[in-house]
Amino acid sequence: MKPRALALVTAGALVALPWVLARYQLSILTDLLIYGLFAMSLDLIIGYTGMVSFGHAAYFGLGAYGSALVLLNFEQPVPVALLAGALLAGVVAAPVAYLSTRATGIYFAMLTLAFAQLLYTVAYKWRDLTGGSDGIAGVPKTTLFWGGPSLATPQAFYLLVTVCVLLSLLACRALVRSPFGRALQAIRENERRFTSLGRDPRPFKLVVFVIAATFAGLAGALFAPFRGFASPEVMFWVLSGQVLMMVVMGGIGTLIGPVLGAMVFILIQEIASSYTEHWMIFTGVVFVLMVIFLPGGLMGLVRGRA
């Protein structure tokens, strides 16, 4: 089957699934898609620009808090909350990106980790706004627009998530194929050469970092009403490590790969945890084996270049 036809069939199947799947399966699928979007956003930085960010969860968390606060305090429609969450993540990411992109390689990773931990600490300590370690609970799934249909049913919310993820995928694809995206890939391939051709890589890195954080914020903004809460855990560095794993598992620099990676990652955890309480060992072994034997990730396997 041609890729385009395959994509259309997949998109059609995703839209048709709520009428087929049971409630529990649908909620897992919604979860998978949200994490998929999160992983995809990180791929913009890692896969297309070659910068390893180790603090991406912070922007997911900012999106979750932004959306939770808007929904809980102002009872606005969900899309308003999504916009608020995504914008909050993007705005906070700008100064972090400005400072972090001064460093490269492993030091860039460490700086992003440090700033993410800083943001985590703020979320943890600012009790009046964020509820501290308890987080914000009871985030409602409101409506699609003012006076519009309710999104409280699993099916309706699933469709919203699906549409957001598909649109984001298209937007990111357009981005990496644009001249801007080509420039990013040039930086990934050879930053020194890019510089010697008379271009400054830093503005490009800054902008892509902010864009990636905005999409991560969107994922977080979907997460908060879906799960009904936002807590400091969604900003913790463990999640940053996990999302990095999702990207590598799926195949870096493919956009769709990280979405698959996120799905496989969560499913492995779900399945392993239903068999044994010590599922982390199993997950760890799968990680180690995948890193050693599947350098191209799942997409590499699909394309036969593993």
Added chain:
Amino acid sequence: MSNLVEQLLNALALAGLLFLVSAGLSVVFGVLRVVNFAHGVFYMLGAYFGFTAVALSGYFWLALVVAPPVVGVVGALLEASTLRFIYRRDPSYQLLLTFGLALILEESVRILYGNTAKSIDAPLALQGGVALLGTVYPRYRLFLVVLGLAVGVAVWLVLQRTRAGLVIRAVAQNSEMADCLGADVTRVRTLVFGAACALAGLGGVAAAPMTSAYLGMGISVIVDAFVVVVIGGLGSIVGSMAGSLIVGAAQTWGAFYLPEAAMVIIYAVMGALLIFRPWGLFGEEE
């Protein structure tokens, strides 16, 4: 005055522990070019193996001598069976592989020892306090100051003044050239990794009488150790010492004067420093 002395010693004791963990992390980065995410878990292994050694023999000193080499052997075996195959890949793969190793080890400890924390008693000679400059200070913390300092000097001497240290530094500087000149680079990497894990294990045994051995202690120490090596500069032992002192001081005084912001201060210090010196105090520019 007595308050100041006490806090200074607290900062030094914390710095001593941080140094035991961060020194290995830093050397492993220097020689293997790997950011070892699992390093904190070896610290935890040290604490648990120390607990077992004390439970079996009854001697803390024996545990302090026996547990670290065992941790080192576990580390060397893991390096030889997994990491060795992916040195040529992008650094993010190595980070992720060690992330996987950390999960496996953490869960193995949970299976072996269960969820409850295991406490170790400090040896009699180190229990209680000692009068010092108008204050009574816990002996055990003084021991940590001495241990950190002694290990720091020992590691520095090994690296700078012995033949083994010379080979290690050669591999760190240019592994291909060292290979051409006859150094067994594969073996050096395995031994360095093992030795670094043993150091972390030593830190774990030493920390156990204060913090007891618990799941998650590795995770919490590794983030601090990251901060230490980033401040000091990856790959530099002197940098690890300086970083340990800075982080130890920031945490001790931060917890005392600004308890609300203690956690923020350490990241703020690191962020501020890296903006001016992105490669750390004693690191080399990439």
